[in-house]
Amino acid sequence: MEQFIREGRVAIPSGGEVPRYKRFLDESKGLPVGSVWDDINPINSQAKESLGYPTQKPLPLLERIIQTSSNENDIVLDAFCGCGTALVAAQKLQRQWIGIDVSPTACRVMAKRLRDVCGFPEDEALWKAGRGFVVRDLPWTEEKLRAIPPFEFENWAVIALGGIPNKTQVGDRGIDGRIYPVSAAPERRGRAKGEFEFTDVWYPIQVKQKDKVGRPDIDSFEAVMMREERPLGFFVAFDYSDDAREEIGAFFKRTGRMVRALTVQDILDEAKLGMKLA
8 A cells, every 4th residue: 555655556535534546547447348339329410420321330340340340451342332431440540441332423522532531532643652542433425414314414514513402302302402701601510401600691503314305394493593582503414404594694684693604625625614603
């Protein structure tokens, strides 16, 4: 006891209570992890890491799995990687990784997440040098984009514009996605519908998997902009008829509200897209 006291290992409380032996956390081996993991909370609408992806798993869960089943520089393969939680965990834990998913939307979500969360660049030259990543076999041609399911096409276009897709496939009230200006979005509110904690500043996106959008489609989107009181909206299609483009110009003259008519080729041509979004 005297030796423990000299070493500062005894807590001597006042009031005649029984002295206690000090145990330090860094000296404890801890408890082994059991076969039932109930200490990691699931992703909910308030979770900071929530992306709104329907099957998103908590990052700490994937980090634990990868830490216990691999070593640094091992290769982690996730053949159904969804929004890329396993890839983010592998990157943070200094593993190599390969992710596969059938959904083009999922591939773009995970690519954005790797760039934003991990600061890992998407670049062919850096990938070859081991300091970046690449995304292969996405439908980067008009022919392939015409063939994918309509909802996947909508998601592809919205995410390519930097927007947030509308999760409602039916009854979306003419809004397939929303673009939030960066200057107006300091942080996520975390609700499932993907809104932010800031004033009501956003622009609607409408996507049509049509060879040529006509005036009726533009009229409907202009009604959405008027209903939502939006000064700017984005429309995406493969092409537009002359009367559709004329209506866009007339709408601007009447109301001062701008419809940005983007083609799929504009999106595929990133440099051209940047000029049209500016």
